[in-house]
Amino acid sequence: LCGSHDREASWQQVDAWRQWLSHVTGPVVIDGDHFYPIQQARSFFTQIIRHFPHAFSAMTALQKQPSTSER
Numbered sequence: 001l002c003g004s005h006d007r008e009a010s011w012q013q014v015d016a017w018r019q020w021l022s023h024v025t026g027p028v029v030i031d032g033d034h035f036y037p038i039q040q041a042r043s044f045f046t047q048i049i050r051h052f053p054h055a056f057s058a059m060t061a062l063q064k065q066p067s068t069s070e071r
Helices: 011-019 041-051 053-064
Strands: none
Touching: 041 053
16 A cells, blocks of 8 residues: 555555555555645545455444443
8 A cells, every 4th residue: 555656655664554455466556645645535545445344344343342341
């Protein structure tokens, strides 16, 4: 997951996203530089939602569970 013109993040840093994108084939590149999440916010969040739908459903399920202090 990276900006197409990012000159600040190394490929090693970009590759660190792989642990969350193991189910995605190939790189996810969004038009922009290092600040693409701000410059291209709609595109960034569209990609996040598209590639992580299971994460959002898991977070919702966790939020619905009672906390350990309530048990």
